[in-house]
Structure formats: C-alpha cells, structure tokens
Amino acid sequence: MADFKGYYNYYYYLCVFVILTTTTSCSMATTSPSDVIKGAYWPSGASDLPPSSIDTTLFTHIYYAFLSPNNVTFKFDISNSTASMLLDFTSTLHAKKPPVKTLFSIGGAGEDLSIFSKMVSSGHSRRSFIESSIEVARKFGFNGIDLDWESPQNPKEMENLGLLLHEWRAMVHKESKATGQAPLLLTAAMYFSVDFFLYDVQRSYPVDSIGKNLDWINAMCYDYHGGWETSTTGAQAALFDPKSNVSTSYGLQSWITAGLPPSKLIMGLPLYGRTWQLKDPRSHDVGAPTVGVGPGSDGVLTYSMVEAFNKVNNAMVVYDMETVSTYSIAGTSWIGYDDTKSTIVKIKFAQALGLREYFFWAVNGDYNWKISTQG
Ligand SMILES: *[C@@H]1O[C@H](CO)[C@@H](O)[C@H](O)[C@H]1NC(C)=O
Ligand SMILES: *[C@@H]1O[C@H](CO)[C@@H](O)[C@H](O)[C@H]1NC(C)=O
Ligand SMILES: *[C@@H]1O[C@H](CO)[C@@H](O)[C@H](O)[C@H]1NC(C)=O
Numbered sequence: 537m538a539d540f541k542g543y544y545n546y547y548y549y550l551c552v553f554v555i556l557t558t559t560t561s562c563s564m565a566t567t568s569p570s571d572v573i574k575g576a577y578w579p580s581g582a583s584d585l586p587p588s589s590i591d592t593t594l595f596t597h598i599y600y601a602f603l604s605p606n607n608v609t610f611k612f613d614i615s616n617s618t619a620s621m622l623l624d625f626t627s628t629l630h631a632k633k634p635p636v637k638t639l640f641s642i643g644g645a646g647e648d649l650s651i652f653s654k655m656v657s658s659g660h661s662r663r664s665f666i667e668s669s670i671e672v673a674r675k676f677g678f679n680g681i682d683l684d685w686e687s688p689q690n691p692k693e694m695e696n697l698g699l700l701l702h703e704w705r706a707m708v709h710k711e712s713k714a715t716g717q718a719p720l721l722l723t724a725a726m727y728f729s730v731d732f733f734l735y736d737v738q739r740s741y742p743v744d745s746i747g748k749n750l751d752w753i754n755a756m757c758y759d760y761h762g763g764w765e766t767s768t769t770g771a772q773a774a775l776f777d778p779k780s781n782v783s784t785s786y787g788l789q790s791w792i793t794a795g796l797p798p799s800k801l802i803m804g805l806p807l808y809g810r811t812w813q814l815k816d817p818r819s820h821d822v823g824a825p826t827v828g829v830g831p832g833s834d835g836v837l838t839y840s841m842v843e844a845f846n847k848v849n850n851a852m853v854v855y856d857m858e859t860v861s862t863y864s865i866a867g868t869s870w871i872g873y874d875d876t877k878s879t880i881v882k883i884k885f886a887q888a889l890g891l892r893e894y895f896f897w898a899v900n901g902d903y904n905w906k907i908s909t910q911g
Pocket of ligand 2: 616
C-alpha cells in the first residue's frame with residue numbers, strides 16, 4: 537500500500553512537472569487555446585446591464601436566460617416584447633468588437649419541472665420541442681441553444697434526457713446540412729456532480745449521450761450551502777471540502793471519472809454570495825454557528841452588492857485557503873462568496889484538469905468587471 541502510494545505520488549509530481557515545463561500539458565492536449573470558452577448568463581431584462589454594456593473582450597459566449605416552452609405544445613410562444621429583446625440581444629452582441637457568440641437558455645431554476653418531464657416522455661413532444669427550439673434560434677440569429685433543466689428527478693427522466701439530446705443533435709445536424717449554415721451549438725447547464733448523491737432518489741446523468749451529443753456542459757459549481765441551512769455558515773462554492781463531497785473539485789472530477797471528456801466540461805463560477813447571521817461574531821470561520829440568513833433577498837447578494845456592503849460596513853474580508861473561498865464579516869453579518877483571489881485559484885484548477893474553462897452566473901453581478909477579467 538505504502539509503495540503504491542509512493543508510485544502514485546511520483547507519477548503525480550511527474551505530471552505536474554511536465555505541465556510546468558512544457559507548453560502542452562498532459563491533460564490539455566485536447567483543448568487548444570482558441571477553443572477556450574469564457575461564458576456568462578445574462579438574466580433577460582437585466583436593466584442594470586443591457587447587452588450593449590457587456591464588455592465582450594472578457595467573454596466568448598453569452599447566454600440569454602431564459603425562455604420557456606409552452607406547457608402543452610412544448611413549442612416556444614414568443615411574445616412581441618420578447619421578440620424585440622431577443623433581436624436586440626443577438627444583434628447587439630454580434631455587432632460588438634470583438635463579437636461574442638450567443639445562445640438562448642431554456643428553463644432555469646424557477647421553471648416548472650413538469651414541463652420537462654412531460655416533454656421528454658414521448659417522441660412526439662420531444663420533436664415539437666426540438667423543432668421549435670431550432671426555429672427560434674434561426675429566427676432570432678442565435679449561434680446555439682442551451683438546456684437548463686434543474687433537474688431530472690429520477691433515472692427514467694435521466695434516460696429520457698439522453699434520448700432528447702440524441703434526437704436534438706440529429707435534428708441540428710440535419711438542419712445544418714439542409715440550410716448550409718454552421719450547425720447550432722447545443723449545450724446544457726447541469727448539476728455540479730454527475731450523481732445526485734445527496735438525494736433520496738439516486739440518479740446519474742446519461743454521460744454517454746451527453747458526451748456524444750452536446751458541445752459542452754456548464755457544471756453549476758455553486759449553491760452548495762445557503763440560508764436553507766440555518767445553523768452554520770458555509771462556502772457556497774467551495775473548491776475543496778475536507779469533510780464532504782459537496783465541492784467543485786469532487787463534482788468536476790466525478791464528471792471526468794464517469795467518462796465526460798474534460799474538453800466538454802465547463803466550471804461554473806458564481807458572481808454572487810450567500811449570507812448568514814452569526815450567533816457570535818467572534819466565531820466566524822466557515823462552519824461557524826449561525827441563527828439564520830443574513831443581508832440580501834433570501835440571503836443572496838451579487839458580488840457587486842458584496843463589494844458595496846464591505847465598503848459601507850468596513851467589513852473584515854477573509855480568504856479561506858482550505859475551501860478556496862472568501863468571506864466577509866461586519867457585526868453579525870457573514871457573507872460567503874468568491875473574490876478575485878479564490879476565482880484565480882479555481883480557474884487554475886480548471887486549467888490543470890484540462891477543462892474547456894468557465895462560465896459565470898450571472899454577468900450583471902460583477903463589480904467593474906473585477907472578477908470577469910481574472911481569466
Ligand atoms: C400550463 O401553465 C398554465 C399557466 O401557468 C397553467 O395555468 C396550466 O395549469 C398549465 N397546464 C398544464 C397542463 O400544466
Ligand atoms: C406583434 O407584432 C406583429 C408583427 O409586427 C403585429 O402584427 C401584431 O399586431 C403584434 N401583436 C401585438 C399584441 O402587439
Ligand atoms: C465521497 O465519495 C466517495 C466515492 O466517490 C466515497 O467513497 C466517500 O465515502 C465519499 N465521502 C464522503 C465524506 O461522503
């Protein structure tokens with residue numbers, strides 16, 4: 537056992553050495569720098585940051601969040617006001633220097649889950665949904681489509697998701713051949729881990745279909761802890777957690793171990809923090825006792841608001857090396873988030889794994905592009 541460990545360490549350090557001393561690393565062989573994705577979601581109608589104000593030097597892909605299919609026909613009914621927003625989004629972002637690619641994202645955390653579970657359950661409804669999604673993408677000039685189903689609830693829905701992705705890819709391919717246009721990108725936002733190991737209903741994503749049919753996935757590496765856990769503070773997007781598997785390092789590794797190529801994996805980075813009220817301000821570590829949620833609506837503050845909070849309250853800012861996260865404390869208020877320091881470490885981690893890199897939720901949460909520039 538000890539010998540095995542010795543060999544393991546040897547090869548580990550050898551690999552690190554190779555990464556440090558050559559320009560092409562062991563794991564990055566499949567991703568050339570020009571393929572790197574720096575994505576961000578734009579919550580539709582974000583009046584604090586219209587598409588024209590997005591600094592496109594910092595991103596390669598911007599997602600319009602969200603559109604919902606009709607819950608009976610599974611087609612997209614686009615109102616006139618939505619239509620003008622979609623057109624403004626794509627035309628503005630494609631005309632910027634440099635331009636970015638655009639996708640529209642379907643669903644989101646607030647979506648009625650029964651829409652997806654019904655839609656994927658039959659070939660007929662999957663087809664309506666797929667055809668309508670492609671029509672919307674072309675009509676409004678998007679480069680691709682992103683599925684944000686949060687999340688399939690059981691193994692059957694996971695299997696049906698696999699079928700949907702297979703049929704979607706086939707239709708995208710067929711449409712591209714028929715029209716001579718570049719194929720639409722097809723991506724999805726997914727849970728941080730390939731398995732839903734915290735839930736009563738155990739289920740895993742259909743990795744084979746995902747790897748074959750999607751261009752990449754956006755792993756949502758955040759919301760690990762929040763105001764719903766009333767008794768202790770937590771690092772909501774911890775890179776490491778010595779006590780549990782609820783961490784970005786575990787989640788990303790689980791996808792790779794399950795067979796998803798790292799070049800199809802994108803790490804999520806939050807541009808927001810989660811807040812608590814400390815029981816005793818003298819005890820303020822990650823995991824310190826709390827009495828409830830802190831400032832912000834539902835205990836959530838965008839990074840911009842955290843910066844403002846820190847300034848106004850002269851907060852103490854602490855970098856937690858163990859979890860690779862940041863927190864600030866002012867009085868009994870405690871905010872866990874990522875600042876530039878933790879973000880840089882996470883991006884380096886993603887690069888060492890050979891990932892296609894990162895995306896942010898959400899683009900309007902940054903403060904003067906302080907974090908978005910770290911890539
Ligand atoms: C569809 O959505 C509408 C509006 O939200 C709701 O009133 C209706 O009950 C839903 N129908 C089904 C079949 O879920
Ligand atoms: C939506 O736009 C179409 C075409 O421009 C127009 O004919 C229709 O009257 C508009 N509908 C509403 C509800 O404004
Ligand atoms: C983490 O996951 C591994 C398997 O992937 C398991 O062996 C281990 O017990 C888990 N650790 C915790 C703390 O749950």
